[in-house]
Amino acid sequence: NAGVTQTPKFQVLKTGQSMTLQCAQDMNHEYMSWYRQDPGMGLRLIHYSVGAGITDQGEVPNGYNVSRSTTEDFPLRLLSAAPSQTSVYFCASSYSLAGASSSYNEQFFGPGTRLTVL
């Protein structure tokens, strides 16, 4: 299993450009999510999906779109990049969230995408 993969690893954009961060998992996980991580802020949830065709907003969704057409893929689209979106972006997946702590709700993370917006 490749686990959770993300592309690209690094990206530099100019203000106003759009781009898509790719995320894929091969573990047949239902739950997928996107986080951004900024110094002193921890991981903040952008969008998440509980299954194919279902997406919802997290804590900081503005400026981002997602879609979940298949179980495996969960791309994150930046509509019009702004310097405030400079961050490290992590995609994660888990089998589910339900129930008490167990291997079913362990989250697996991709290696991250380091995005700089000039």
Add this chain to the structure above:
Amino acid sequence: RKEVEQDPGPFNVPEGATVAFNCTYSNSASQSFFWYRQDCRKEPKLLMSVYSSGNEDGRFTAQLNRASQYISLLIRDSKLSDSATYLCVVITNTGNQFYFGTGTSLTVIP
């Protein structure tokens, strides 16, 4: 109020020391608890789940105190390789989101 709060540290401890981190959560109906480890410029990885009765994995012990709404992580006999940021993670009873603390930085000094 944040869902999950942690002391950011940093904790600088000598090799062989015992160190403990606490994390508080605000939703009393939270149902799942975890400690994740994140190395510098890497993705977070699960260190251990936290069970109601407490659990141990080698030098690591996790405890849950529902009455006071905190979880703890104890690391015994610290190794240089334990240097990392430790993230507290909670899933609430609404079950749609993982909530992360901001992390506690640990440096183990030779």
